[in-house]
Amino acid sequence: MVAFALTHHISYIMKRTYLTLITTILLFACQKDAKEILTILRPEYIKTSIQGKILDDNQQPVAGATVVIGKHTTRTNARGIFRLDSIDVDIHASVVKVSKTGYFNGFRTFVANKGILNFVQLQLITSNIAGKFAAANGGTVTVPNGGSITFTGGSIVTAATNVAYTGNVNVSAHFINPILPELPQVMPGDLRGITTTGQEKSLQSFGMMAVELTDDAGVKLQLSKPATLTMPVPATLRATAPATIPLWSFNETNGLWKEEGTATKKDTSYIATVTHFSYWNCDVPYPKVSFQAVVTGTNGERMFDMLVRMKVENENYYAYGRTDSTGKVSGYIPAGKSLEITITNKCGNIVYIKKAGPFTQDADLGILGVSIPYGGxxxxxxxxxxxxxxxxxxxxxxxxxxxxxxxxxxxxxxxxxxxxxxxxxxxxxxxxxxxxxxxxxxxxxxxxxxxxxxxxxxxxxxxxxTVEYFNITVDGTAYTAIPNDSLTGFSYWNNRNNVNMSTNKIWFNTYADGTTTGTFQLSDISLRTEKESYDEDMLSHATNQMTFTEYGGVDKYAAGTFSAKMIGRTTSNNINISGSFRLKIR
Structure with missing residues (x-):
């Protein structure tokens, strides 16, 4: 199966000087047999655990980012780390969505392994405004790091209502250069795409663009008429860039790229017509075969968090993967190509080099024994x-x-x-x-x-x-959640405690101060049931409280009770809520 390179197994900040420039990434997972998928597979759920690290443009941890995986959610702590244990994910394409104000939404798609701890790492892109124009007039916006977008007049609608919009349009855009070393952390998905004929392929990127449209109040806008997107082709890729290339948009729901038209090469850029905005990608699809191996150390011990690179000889075409906790790595590699295997540890030391292939069918390379060239x-x-x-x-x-x-x-x-x-x-x-x-x-x-x-x-x-639970009573109706079976968690970041709970019937989120046992005031309370959404009744703010009867600190447990008064957004009805919990602090 396919997962994102540079995220399995342990989340590390890799020094840029140690990262290899790439023009494509075929992405690996751990333990699962990878097979060519010719049609979109129906979701098949397994229970597993996922831990990850979220970084910004400067490779610094992003605290307080919201992380959503299927029906489960949590937030990153002060170290940019999140973890969700024993959650249900799609075995074919587990999608991690990360959001925080000031950044484009980040996505990582990977194939999770059942019953173990999987690792991912994402780098969020700062959402800077590249330019603005009046919706009635249209205009061209130049993207600072490469490319441009041209809009016709009267082509903008409010995204939520599809109603024509006539005000100012703010365009946030960022060109994602496919040869940059941080590409595996920045790009959404895992460079898997579904063709117009329903085949799943690995993709070689020649350039990506992230675009978001908003009004002056930050409300999201969208296209009602096509826009023209221009993306530069990096100098090192121009000789092999095809005259016409398939165009792909990112599907945020299934975490895969969707083939949607073509782009035409003109001089040193690709030009395409697009009908909506999210992430766009110019890619050549390739066939693939599965690959698996086990990496061991000098004493036969299983080596995890080792970066395995499969490079096509004499081409800028790569496949990457990371070993899991059992030393296994598997995924997709280019079919019918001679390869060079390179294994690198987290310090950037190359500990293994070997030629392999070509492979025209699934390949099991068995044990790859590495040497540790230093005392680390x-x-x-x-x-x-x-x-x-x-x-x-x-x-x-x-x-x-x-x-x-x-x-x-x-x-x-x-x-x-x-x-x-x-x-x-x-x-x-x-x-x-x-x-x-x-x-x-x-x-x-x-x-x-x-x-x-x-x-x-x-x-x-x-x-x-290690028992965890979350109980809440809303206007006399009781709801119960077990963290392993729902979207429920407790995190500490920015000197605040965040408690959240979600099932198919209720969503609850709140914050409280305090790092010891005792009673503390609640803030930013949100509640949504099947019938109504509620906000905190500010007239009762002083008595909306949480009491900690246990507070062990980060990576330990917090337990306690809470109560508050809420007010309905549509009915304006006042209700009482109360609850109890015991959760691990992330």
Whole structure:
């Protein structure tokens, strides 16, 4: 299956000097067999966990971004990290949507693996206004980093109502250069597209454009008549850029590109007519075959978070993937092409090079043994027991190291981590073991490491309950959600606690201060049921409160109760809400 390169397994900020320029990316996933998909597959849901890191244009963490995956939502913490555990996602195309004011919406499409922790990483694009024009007159807007958009007069409508709009139009636009090293983090989707004949293909990009239209109040606008889009072709791609190229728009619902017309090459640019705005992409589709391998270290240990690159010899055509927690990598590679395999660790060190192919059918390369050319490899192993002292049979161990989370499955009580470090100075590690059968985990234990092998002994997964729940009563009607089965979470960012809950019948979101037990005032309360949407009754603001009976801090648990008065948006009816919860703080 296909997933986004540079996001499996652990979310790291890769130094740009270590990233390879690319003209295309065929995207990999972990563990699943990849097969050519000739028609759009119906959704098939699995339960899995997803963790990711959201960055801005300067590779800095984005705190407070809203992350939506299917029916599940959460927010990034101060480190730009989010995590959703035991959620239902489509196995064929799991779509991560990230939004925050001031940025274009970001999307990552990947094939999630069942029952493990999957990793993604996105870089949001700042939504700067490239220009504006009067809707009645039309005009041409030049995109600062390349390209232009030409609008005819009277061609704009309000997106929500489709009513003709005659005011000022603000055009936010950004050209996404396909040869830039950050392309895998910036581009939406995973460079999979559905052709006009219903075939799923891997795509080679020659240029992308993000466009958003708004009025002076920020209300979204859309086209009622076609506009002309001009995208520059990078100098290194002009010799191979076809005279006419398929044009694709991004489908935000299924996370795939949709073939929609063609673009024509004129001088050093592609010119296309578009009928709506989102993301647009000039791409050549290619056939593909599946690929899988297992990456191991010098002692046979499974190596995760290793970047695997499959380059077509003598062409600027690449496939990328990252190993998962079991060292496996799989996905799509170009069919019938001679390839060079390069494996790079997170520090930018090339640890494996080998030629392979060409392949005309699914390829299993077996074990790829890498060498660690420096003393930066860290192996941490230990034992996990339950409250009765017996080995944990179902659970995971978790490590937090240098602003990144690692997980390892516990097998017959034992666990092992194998990680690379770029900085050899001593640093602190936090370790927790979890017993899924008993819903218990150990208290976090910290110790210092540099490099080498560490046996940390035995840990009892018995100190802290991992049970989570969220209950809310709205005007006498009770609703219950279990985080593993719904869109519910608790996050701490920008010195505030955010609590959210969503099922198919109710959506609730609020904020509260406080980092200890005690009572604190609620703010920014929102509620939506099947019948009505509600806002906070500000006349009762002082008594709208949340009481924490447990507050352990980030990566620990918060529990408590809350109550507030709300007012209906359409009926103006006043109602009372109250609830109780216990959730892990992300």
């Amino acid at each position: 490899n860290v192996i941490i192993s230990g034992m996990a027991v339950n409250c009765n002292g017996a080995p944990v049979t179902k659970g995971n161990a978790f490590i937090f190291l240098e602003d990144n989370y690692y997980s390892a499955k516990i097998s017959n009580g034992s666990f092992t981590f194998s990680m690379d470090r770029c900085d050899m100075s001593p640093t602190e590690v936090s370790l927790t073991v979890q017993d899924e059968d008993a819903s218990k985990e150990s208290a976090p234990s910290t110790f210092n490491i540099t490099a080498g092998t560490y046996n940390v002994g035995t840990y009892a997964a018995c100190a802290i309950s």
